[in-house]
Amino acid sequence: MAYQFSALSILVVDDNTHMRTLVKVLLHSMGIREVREATDGAHAFDELRLRAADIVICDLLMSPLDGNDFTRLLRQAQDSPNRFIPIIMLTGYSERRKVEAARDAGVNEFLRKPITARSLYQRVIEVVERPRPFIQSADYFGPDRRRRKADNPALHGSRRAEDRGESPDIVYLTE
Amino acid sequence: MPEGPVHVIRPAKTIAERLGARKGESHGLDPALLARMEAALGAHVAQNAHLIPAELTRLRSRFAGARADGDFRPVFAASHDIKGLAGTFGYPAVTRFADSLCTYLLSLPDMSAASPLVVATHLDAMTAALESSEDGALVEELAQGLAALVAHAG
Numbered sequence: 001m002a003y004q005f006s007a008l009s010i011l012v013v014d015d016n017t018h019m020r021t022l023v024k025v026l027l028h029s030m031g032i033r034e035v036r037e038a039t040d041g042a043h044a045f046d047e048l049r050l051r052a053a054d055i056v057i058c059d060l061l062m063s064p065l066d067g068n069d070f071t072r073l074l075r076q077a078q079d080s081p082n083r084f085i086p087i088i089m090l091t092g093y094s095e096r097r098k099v100e101a102a103r104d105a106g107v108n109e110f111l112r113k114p115i116t117a118r119s120l121y122q123r124v125i126e127v128v129e130r131p132r133p134f135i136q137s138a139d140y141f142g143p144d145r146r147r148r149k150a151d152n153p154a155l156h157g158s159r160r161a162e163d164r165g166e167s168p169d170i171v172y173l174t175e
Numbered sequence: 176m177p178e179g180p181v182h183v184i185r186p187a188k189t190i191a192e193r194l195g196a197r198k199g200e201s202h203g204l205d206p207a208l209l210a211r212m213e214a215a216l217g218a219h220v221a222q223n224a225h226l227i228p229a230e231l232t233r234l235r236s237r238f239a240g241a242r243a244d245g246d247f248r249p250v251f252a253a254s255h256d257i258k259g260l261a262g263t264f265g266y267p268a269v270t271r272f273a274d275s276l277c278t279y280l281l282s283l284p285d286m287s288a289a290s291p292l293v294v295a296t297h298l299d300a301m302t303a304a305l306e307s308s309e310d311g312a313l314v315e316e317l318a319q320g321l322a323a324l325v326a327h328a329g
Contacts, residue, residue: 002205003194016256018226022219022263029215030208054190061255084186092259092274114262114270117212121204128191129201136182144183 003128009034009052013044013070014059014090019113023057023090026120041070048074048081055127057111060091060102067091068105075106075142083141084134086127090115106142108132220264227264230257231301238294247286250294251277257301268304268314272297272321279325290328297321 010027012035014020020037027035036053038044040062048056056074060067071087074080089107091098099110109123132143192198234253241247254276261269276297280286300317307313 002208003191003196003202005194007193007195008190016259018223018230018260019256022216022260025215025219026212029212054193061252084184086190090259092255092277113259114267116263117216118204118209121209121212125202125204128189128194128196129203131186131189131191134184134186136184138179 005031006033008032008054009036010055010057011036011038011044011047011053012057013038013041013062013067015039015062016059019059019090022115023120026115026117029117030121030124041065041067041073044070045073045077045081048085049079052082053085055086055088055124057088057090060089060093060098067107068102071102071105071107071142086131086143088123088127103145104140106140108143216263223264227257227261227266227269228305230260231269231298231305234301235298238291238298241289241294242291245287247280247289247294250289251280251286254280254297266305266309268309268317269301271314271318272300272304275318275321275325279328282329293324293328296324 010032012020012023012027014023024035024037034053036047036051038047041058042065044056044058045065047053058067058070062070065073067089071089074085074087075083086108087106088109088111089102090111090113091102092113093099102110109126111119111123134142135144191200196202230253234250234257237249237253241250254273258270258273258277261267261273276294279293279297280289283289300321303317304310304314
């Protein structure tokens with residue numbers, strides 16, 4: 001049986017109305033009925049406090065609260081409506097430092113602009129079929145940054161201590 | 176190495192289960208659904224053929240403002256929007272030139288130091304790509320010209 005995407009609720013966050021509309025058109029064509037919009041990170045945070053969503057698709061470059069600030073807020077704030085919500089980051093940037101900064105903020109997936117039907121569909125499927133466990137350490141809370149390093153050309157060569165299996169004390173929990 | 180314990184937290188219920196999948200089951204991309212998405216995108220692009228020309232007009236307006244007040248940040252924002260949209264609307268060369276303009280502006284210690292000639296030439300290149308329906312030879316010629324101009328300005 002194929003996925004019943006009609007059950008999904010997605011929040012699209014972008015300060016550009018044309019980009020929000022484009023993403024909405026594609027999500028609706030997948031059968032997703034509930035697609036809500038926000039124009040920046042602060043608006044999105046308020047929107048999620050009002051009503052839950054399953055996935056956030058968020059632009060990186062926004063003002064006053066950009067995509068990374070918004071992601072950190074969702075992951076770390078005491079009053080966050082959902083610290084575990086999957087975040088797909090829309091970005092026109094491909095430089096490694098931008099990708100790493102977003103990853104370190106707690107982003108799950110990247111969707112590079114210009115977007116296509118296939119690229120958006122693939123990212124939604126990634127979130128659905130390969131959900132990452134979350135990591136809580138002294139300096140990070142967010143999806144496991146190790147698992148998909150090889151899938152991201154911008155991150156090739158990155159060898160953090162935890163990538164080498166040197167995490168000192170791993171405790172497995174359930175949400 | 177992080178200090179203290181590292182907790183690995185597994186979500187209690189996955190989105191896949193909510194969407195009707197059994198545990199461990201995966202479907203991948205459904206070709207029929209992908210075709211529907213591409214058809215919807217095609218229809219949206221056709222209905223909004225005016226969008227990229229309108230965004231270029233907005234960029235020109237921002238450039239006029241920047242020439243008057245020296246603030247090129249609105250030019251960067253408008254170019255960044257075009258970079259993100261034009262490729263999806265069938266203008267990959269416009270995206271390429273908008274990307275070049277964004278990269279140039281970001282390379283400056285201060286955007287107020289932007290060369291009006293470099294910005295204007297990028298705008299002309301985007302317009303030429305649009306009006307020529309992205310003629311391949313013209314696009315390459317324009318790209319080489321822009322690269323030389325940016326190198327000279329730098």
